[in-house]
Amino acid sequence: MAGxxxxxxxxxxxxxxxxxxxxxxxxxxxRHDAAREVLFPSGSAALYRRAMLDEIGGFxxxxxxxxxxxxxxxxxxxxGWRCVYVPDAVVEHRYSHSAxxxxxxxxxxxxxxxxxxxxxxxxAGALAAVPFAALARYFxxxxxxxxxxxxxxxxxxxxxxxxxxxxxxHAAALxxxxxxxxxxxxxxxxxxxxxxxxxxxxxxHSIAARKVAGF
Numbered sequence: 104m105a106g107x108x109x110x111x112x113x114x115x116x117x118x119x120x121x122x123x124x125x126x127x128x129x130x131x132x133x134r135h136d137a138a139r140e141v142l143f144p145s146g147s148a149a150l151y152r153r154a155m156l157d158e159i160g161g162f163x164x165x166x167x168x169x170x171x172x173x174x175x176x177x178x179x180x181x182x183g184w185r186c187v188y189v190p191d192a193v194v195e196h197r198y199s200h201s202a203x204x205x206x207x208x209x210x211x212x213x214x215x216x217x218x219x220x221x222x223x224x225x226x227a228g229a230l231a232a233v234p235f236a237a238l239a240r241y242f243x244x245x246x247x248x249x250x251x252x253x254x255x256x257x258x259x260x261x262x263x264x265x266x267x268x269x270x271x272x273h274a275a276a277l278x279x280x281x282x283x284x285x286x287x288x289x290x291x292x293x294x295x296x297x298x299x300x301x302x303x304x305x306x307x308h309s310i311a312a313r314k315v316a317g318f
Contacts, residue, residue, distance in 0.1 A: 112148065114141025114188045115176065116310040119229070119236035121221035122213075123173035124310050124318055126188075141188045142308035143176020148194035151175075155184050159293070163219075163286075165279070169209065170216035177224040180304055183295035206259055207268060214272035222276070222283040223290060226298035229305055236312055241269075243316035253317045 112125035125145055144150075146162075149172065159178045162171040176186065221233050247253035248262065258265050276283070294301075 112145035113190075114186065114308075115143050115145055115173065116308050117142060117173065117177075117305060118240065118310050118312055118315050119305075120233050120240055120312065121173075121217045121225065122240065122310075122312075122315045123170060123217075123220070124315055126308075138187055138189050141186050142304060143179065143186045144172070144188075146172030146175070148192070150192075151179075152184075155179055155182070158182060165282075166216050166219060167212065168216075169212045170220055174216075174220050174223060177220065178290055181224065181290055181294045181296065181301060207264070210258065210265060211268045211272055214269055215275050218272065218276035219279070219283060222280070223286050225305075226302050228298075229302055240312040240316050243313045247316050255316065 110125075110127045110130050113127040113130075115123050116126050117123050126141060159175075159182050161175070163174055166174060179186070221230055225233065244253065244255040245262075248255040248258075250256070255262075255265065
């Protein structure tokens, strides 16, 4: 993190509902001094090979804000690319400095774009589990809000307003469903790993709904 000795991201993790979260967020940097393979990088501190971008394309413009690095990282994985966390490469990053940690703007785009990510990238089996995983995350958001913890407790507005942004995000994703399915088919046509291999990657780099809600 900017101005400190703690990590913002040492690669990314992903929940069963498609929520991407920083690996080792808030941990002391000195504890993570070894290079290792991770699922994909945070867009705040990443180097992408030109050959990869030429092959799969860059950030998808329809995301606008948030989760575009999750989508790009998962598309790269479908295409057979790997990602390595390198501790000697240090970038200072101010977490959620642009839109705010718990702003309405962030709440809407993170929720909408999470849905974009899963429709475009998740295998059928993982996609079927998304609604149940999302319900679990909503439950823990409510619990932590009542306890005064997590982003839901810091949200700039009441709980009903937060729920409205969730509904609005789902409506927006539904309106784009046909295009998202077309993009899903395009990604699969050029895939170099099987759906079962991709599902294994998701499981190997997963984060629980409870931890996402308490972030």
